[in-house]
Amino acid sequence: MDFLSQLFAFFKERKKYWLAPIIIVLLLLGGLIILSSLPAIAPFIYTLF
C-alpha cells in the first residue's frame, strides 16, 4: 500500500499519468517473476539500469 501511494504521488507530481498502464502491467509481470523465483541479473554497463 505504501508503494502504491508513493506511485500515485509520483504520477501526480510528474504529471505522467500515461506511464501508469505500462507500470501496472510491469508490476503484474513483476509478481510473476517473484512467484516463479526467476533470477534477476542487471546488465553490466555502468549505472544506467
Next chain:
Amino acid sequence: MYILGISAYYHDSAACLIHNGNIISAAQEERFTRIKHDPRFPIQAIKYCINNSSISFDEIESIVFYDKPLLKFERLLETYLAEAPKGLKSFLMSIPVWLKDKLFLKSTIAKELSTNFDVKKSSVLPKILFTEHHISHSASAFYPSPFKDSAILTIDGVGEWSTTSLSHGSGNNIEIISEIHFPHSLGLLYSAFTYYTGFKVNSGEYKIMGLAPYGEPVYLERIKEHLIDIKEDGSFKLNMDYFNFNSGLTMTNSKFHDLFGGAPRQSETEVTQKEMNIARSIQELTEEIVILLAKNAKLKTNSENLCLAGGVALNCVANGKLLKNNIFKNIWIQPAAGDAGGALGAALFAYHTHFNNARVISEPDAMKGAYLGPQTNSVEIETMAKKYNAKFQKFTDEESLYDLVSDHLINEKVVGWHQGRMEFGPRALGGRSILGDPRSTKMQSIMNLKIKYRESFRPFAPSILIDELQNWFDIDVKSPYMLLVADINDAKKIIETEETEKLFGIDKLKIPRSTIPAITHVDYSARIQTVSKDTNPKYYGLINSFHKKTSCPVLVNTSFNVRGEPIVCTAEDSYKCFMRTEMDVLVIENYIFYKNNQPNYDDKEKWQEKFRLD
C-alpha cells in the same frame, strides 16, 4: 540528531553517519566485503557506522537514500519506449531487477535492516527519505566545504535524469540553477572512450587520464565534429547515432568504431599509440567542457567559490586546469566525489534542508581529512599475527618508528603503511597506503610490476609536506585529497635533450624527468597530496623524518591493494596483501613486519582469481 546516509545498488555502495550535521563515520561496502565497487546493500558499512558510535537504531532520526528510484525508473521506461524495438534485450535484462527490488526500495531497505539488525518490526525503523542523485552530490560538495556561499558543479555519468548540474549553495540552502539531462552526459562520453580503448567502464577512466600525456590530441576535432555539440555556456548534446548505451549492452556502436578506424581494443592486449592519442583527445575535450561549465557557473552565481562532485570531479588533471584558469578564487572538491559520496551528501541534505538545521562551517573543511573509516587496535593486530604466526616488532615511541621506516624508504624498500582511520573515497591518503622513495629511478617500475601488478604506463602520486609545497610544485593551494594535478617546479626538472625529445608514446617513460622521477609523469605533472600535521600527524611525522635525512619532503603514495582489489581495511587484509606482493616492510600502527622474517605464506585464496582485473 543522528542521520544515516546510504548509497547502493549501482556501484560503490556506502554508508555515512552524521550527528547534528557533524560527519562521524563513512565507509564503502567494498572495503568490508573485499569486492571492488560492490553495489550490494551496504550492511557491513552500516554496521561499522552504528557500532563505531555505539548507538542503536532507535537513536537514528532518519535514513536517507541517495537517489530517487521512481524517477530513475521513469527515465528507463521513457528511454526504452523512445528506442523501441531496439533495446529489447537490455529491457528484458534490466526490468526484472527493478520489479524485484529496485522499485520497492523503501521496503527493500526496511527488509535488509530488520534482517541484519536487532529491529523486530519495520514499523519501528527510522523514517526513510530519498534525495535526488545530483542533489546528493551537490550536498556532499557544498555542506562539508569551508564556503558560506558557493557555485556547485556536479558532473557524472547519470543519476535519475540529470548528468550535469549547476547549483548555488548559500547558508544551509542549495538551489538548482540548471541541469543537462540523459543521454547527454560528459561522464558517459568519457566512459564510452574508456570502453573503446579496452578498459573497464567505471574503473578504467583513471587509466585514460594517465595515458593521455603519452598521446597527441589528433582525434579532438573529429570528436567535436561528429560526436558532440558544445555551446558557449558549456552545455552540450551528444550525437546518439554513435552510441549504444541508451538502449544496448555496449557503450559504442559500429558507426563509432568506423569513425575511429576499427573495433574496440581487446582488454589486456597491447596499448598502442592510437589508444594514447584517443585518451589525449577525450581528456582535452573534457577539460574544455569543464572550464566552460565553470565559467558559466561563475557568471550565473557570481560567487568567489566553486564546489565540485560527481565522478568527473575525480579527473584531477581537469581540476588542475580549472585551478590554473583562475575562474574562481577558491575550489573545493569532495574527496568521495563518486557515488559513495552520495551517501554523505544525502544525509547532510536531509539534515540541513528537510530538518532545516543551520550549518556550522569548519576549517579547513568538515571531512576530517577523509579519515572516516575504521581504525585497527592492538588486539586486532596481535590476533592477526597469532593467526598467521607473523613475526613483528612493537614500538612504543613513534619517533623511533618514523626514524626506522624512513631509513627503509631511503634504502629503496617498499613499505605498506596502515595507520589510523581508513580513508573514505577512492584515494589512499596515508591511512592505507604503499610508500616508496620518489628519488629512485626504478621505483615506478618496481611498484607497478612487482607490487601492484598493473600496467607499466600508470603514474604514481606524491605526498608532500604542506609547508614545502611551493618549493617543489607549481601550485599555491593545498590539495589534501590528491585531486589536483600540477607541474613540478622548473628547478627540479631534468630538461630533455634533443634525443629524448624525439621519443614517442610509451618510450617517454624511460627518461627520468625530475629529481623525483618516480612521481613525475611524462608531461612533468604530478597528482599532488599535501600532508598537514593537523589531519594526519603520523604520516606527517614519517615524511618529516624522511625530509630531514634526504632534504626531500616527498614520498610516493599509492593505495594499499593489488590491481582489482579494494583498498585494505583490516590488519588481516594488509598482512595478506603484504605477503602476496614483493613489498618489503609492513607497518600497522606501531607494529612493524619484515618480509624476510615471515613464515611461508600459502595463499589459499589465490588473489589473481579472487580479484578480477579492473
